[in-house]
Amino acid sequence: MIYLFAIYNITPDLILIFVLIISYKEERTPAMLIAFFAGLLQDVFSADFFGLAALTKVIIVFVASFFQLPTKKYSLLYYTMSFLFLIFFHDLVYQFIYALGGEIGFFKLLIFYILPSTIYTLIFGVMAYLILKRKLWQKPINVE
Template sequence: MKNLFVWAGLLIITIAVQAVLLPIIFNQGVKPDLILIMVVVCGLLAGREQAVGVGFFAGLLQDFASGNIFGLNVLSKMIIGYVAGLAERKVFKESVLLPVLAIVIATFFNSAVLQALLFLLGYKVEFLAMLKNQVLPSLGYNVLFCIPVHRLIYRITFGNRSQF
């Protein structure tokens, strides 16, 4: 039960930072997706069941905060949480390289899922333009932020067992 409150608190803080603070700092429209990083880290550290739940609520909060088509982020974050959670038992949780590799894959996968859903809803999708103008710059920010977020969440959820 304690873990539930920890993840809920982390999500609320993260969505507040992403919706309020990041647009001020990154005013060109391209910014890190801290919610995506949280879902991936949750999957890697806590497993797929918890990551799907975190992905659902993270996507729900992101849909409420962004005002985009409701449900797109919910579905994409749940899928990413599930996929990231599949690796939970097979990986070394203290690894620094793993979150970087996972966030690179998750950033592309999240974009592909969102674009596919938009296409299925009848919207015009220009994947290459979005890849060049949004996904690749966002990928750089996501990689930059994923290690500190991973270390912070690891310390919060597992205590101070590691020497980071």
């Protein structure tokens, strides 16, 4: 079976990157609504708990809104570090809820899935930053 961008069972969460970018650009309420529907869409294509991705995406966007700067201009370092925390937190919550009652231990989950997945998703997140840099983050502000 071939999975897009999959490396050793790890795939980047592109929807997570999308909703995090939205949360850095938009107000909290529309960002949460977008995250909810994006998460629901992700849930539709999986056989596991329907609503889990929607729940974690809404929570992470709410948390991400505290990282939003008033100028909405972000340096690469700030963006990377905050994304690292947010992606890690998201994967932690998602996998923790999913693995509840399962046989796979938390440590194994952390080492073999959460950390590699966080780093892999972050790489795509940074790529998105570099591609969208001019369009999204560094638009000149009109001074009257």
